Amino acid sequence: MDIETILAEGESLTIEFKSQIFDKELVKAVSCMSNSQGGTLLIGVEDDGTVCGARPRHGDATNPDRVAAVILNTTTPPLPVSVSLHHYGDHEIIRIDVPIADPGPTGTKDGVFTKRVLDTKGEPQCLPMTAHEIVSLGMVTRGQDFAAAVARGATLDDLDPDEFDRFRHRCADTGDPIAKLGDLDILRALGLEPHSAPISIGAILLFGKNHALRRWIPNAEFLFQDLRHGPSSTNDHIVGPLVKVAEELRSRIDSRNTTTEILVGLHRLEIPLIPEITRRETVANALVHRDYAELGPTRVQITDDDFIVTNPGGLPPGVTVANILEQSKPRSVLLASAFLRAGLVERKGKGVNEMFEHQLRAGRDAPDYSGTTLDSVVVSIPLGTSDLDLVRFLRTYENDNQRLLTLDELRVIHEVKASGSLSPGELASSLDLPSSAVRRITTSLLEAGIVESRGTGRSRSLHLTARFYDLAHDRSAYVRVKGADPFQLERMILDYVAAYGSITRAQAAELCQNTPPQARAILKRMVDKGALRMVGERRGAKYLLEETA
Template sequence: MRSAQDILDLLQELETEPADYLEDQDLDFKEWIPRSMNDSLNLVIEMAVCMANGGGGVVVFGVRDHVTGREKAILGVPPEIDVNRLKKAVYDSTDPKLTPNFEEIRVPEGTGRLLVMTVFPGLPPYTDTSGKGKVRVGKDCQPLTGTMRRRIMVETGETDFTAERLNERPEELISAAALETLVNAARREKAPEDLLRADGMDILAQLGVIQDGQMTRAGVLLCGTEKAISKYIPGYGWTHLRMQSDTRYTDRADGRDALLVALSRIMDRINADNPIFTLEQGLFHFEYRTYPEIALREAVANALCHADFRIAGPILVKQGPDKLEISNPGGFIAGITPENILHHQPAARNPLLVDALAKLRLVNRSNLGVGRMFEALLIEGKEPPVIHESGDSVALTFMRREFSREFRLFVAEESQKGRALSLDQLLVLQYVLAHPEIDSATAAGICQRPEQNARGIMDGMERLGYVERGGAGRGTYWTLHSDLHQKIAAPGDPDRDRRIDWEAAKTRVLSVLMERARRGNEGLNNTDIRRITHYDRNQVRRLMMELMKENDSIQKEGERRWTRYVYSM
């Protein structure tokens, strides 16, 4: 949970960012409603319920959204507001009862007083005493609809579709071929010996998918016959399409196999059109597929084990000329979003199924799978997958990209030096290879880290000689070190020597100026522009004179060593 000091540190950001930009799954800012005590109490109750249903969090009362500057944003809470009254109102008006903690923060602006309400995680769903409620999803409080209530029950383990027991003899439901596939896969992954020594039904009992002699739906998904799967999990199935365009396909395969059989069949079909590239390094030849197999396997396995099997819809794989998309029915749960998925606490929609696969070491319960996907692509010089949620489904898209021999060799060399690149460093390097600069806010977004952590990442990369720093204070940015760029850029990259032609230099400088203006950052000085273009001081002066003549929005501020160029929006 956020401490009072954490909140005070965040308030400094209000000088340059509106409060809503600083909000997160576990943090909200709310303006107090001075005209009506009842409206204020209702707001406090609503936010307590919302945060409790979203896994807990902090609400800061007395701060206005959508404005920049502390004076405008921090209005405060009236001094006569009694926190004991607020705590009692929340307790009396919630079901089950909530007892949030309230803390006062003193500030120089507004009334001089902010109230911080901390709501601790509990056992949702929570509502007010009239049965109404909301749930925190990302930065929003959404109505606690029937679908949301069901999702919360899944997240808290109150309902697990795969754990339901079936009134039929397990022997009648099991496919011998699927069970053999499961055992063989467990051996390859070096599952615990006590599991591997078990036979047939015993291994399923040890996995927990047979309970008190009864088969669960998880057991049917793992090793059931197609007839049993159709009967007890009628919504489940998989489809692989070879796409000719976004709307037409040339080949299709469908199945209702047990999960590990399905995984094998889907992987075989994908790899039939997943060419291998051979990298020669000394006496060794290394083979790499267009789509890294480890990334594909993690993606397909995630789609199979995290699908919502109550929704009728297949695990769908669409493989086209330039991309491959894997989607499954069932949206994100537990506050996971595409923007925080790399580091969010793991959450399973189907706990019994995932637990059984984890015991077999066929999936990872520590939320490492998504990171492995990203890493497998990034170390080959390819962009990470794109993940998005659409209604009640999640899709992951791999773009078809060429293998980068230069980048892969660089990663291997760094590893040999004892400097294995982290996922954060890989994400940043791929970004600055494609963009002229990166600031800490952008680094925080692509690494899915707090901005303070992102600054530490960038400082560390600067010490290693990967990037160069420009600007100062809030205007600090980093560019890829010229020597490293020459080493890891593709041979056909026209920018490989970092000295770009005159017109391209003007375009790049204009683009950076516009982007910095959009973010509210200061402009560029001669040193900054030299880093971008790799021209000398006099060439930069001449370039900027031409650029100002061509574009009235670019203005010069200051003289001599204090000269700075800015873009007026």
């Protein structure tokens, strides 16, 4: 990223501006950045992005190699950074590119360990790292499995024989031969017997008695909350070994699950409120992938609109919200393996993908990870009313053609359905897919008769075929979608905002005579173009002209 782009973007989690800074504070700033996502620090720039120029640091000039050497020699472990000088008008800027700490965390020689985070206003700041965070990050970046760490002072008496029986019973159901082993041999088979001691942290997590959990892993606590009004409302605090906790959470969720029945041809189809794969994977991922060094409980919540799981600790290294469908990296391989043998996670390692697929095939929106931060993973599963017309359409196609649609095909179909019509470029942007993948998927869907195209070149757009609207008994909607001119709709919205100051998603839907999801897509497109700016969030959001926002 060039200097002009960095200045235009402004300060963020990965960009920091300093007008002037002494070496001691500089070392703190770069080590703080390295313990987060790395990034770029510019010296000679005010907080608001105004370039004031950096003073020479070594007599009449600045030697980039000496700046890098100071940082390398006063951080622990030594942090290699890239330092360069750039001229901006009449001013000189010192640019320091900071890598992610590997191995980490990185501190100063004075023993200061901080990490860069965003505060409640979205502003970046450096906060002290706790002892738990330092240990946890150190193990993760060094490829060490915390479950293999020694639980010092623990003995076999701290483990519950009933929990070994519970684990054996589950393994017997999956046909795993570990079900025939004794307690100590199970620990050895799972890699949970350290060489220097008989009991590991992982053994306590899976088989420990409650007093052992409170002593060695006090953060292993879980909350189940049904926040809906009515007799099912509850707020349960759960402490226990992980397999038992997984079963208790499953029982609570299943007792509150409901199903909707529809007819697809001659077949009766049941659509659960929370699909079994969704319940299984969200709970198992929360138990296996959470950072047990982080304070706070894992929360499993059911609201009127969503099924939400919140987990302390960020995503495992290498996994991001953008690549979560492509990457599968457990924080603890040992715990993941134990859950796999007990049948508590997807054997192919693609449980998240299956969760997305089941959600979309049930006619609901995809799981949402947008609430995830560096300190917690949040997945929200929409529980709104299923789009039964879309479910019938998809199942009719799959039954007639004896072929299941792929996850990416389902994602494209849902996006097109929600928006009414979209161009291939808009699909690539909204789904974060390569243009080549979108071309391949849309070509397949066109050949299958699931979508149709209108226009050519950049004005080409895709919408669902007339067959869908026929099954939905809404043929007039097909005519509206096919004949809709996106530029005309945008012009109508701009005229409305110019006249009344702002517009909401519901008002845009009424104005354009389309659905709220379709209106959302049009408004998002206008925001991306810079025509509008969104103020507020979700249902409280409104859209203003960019120059008046």
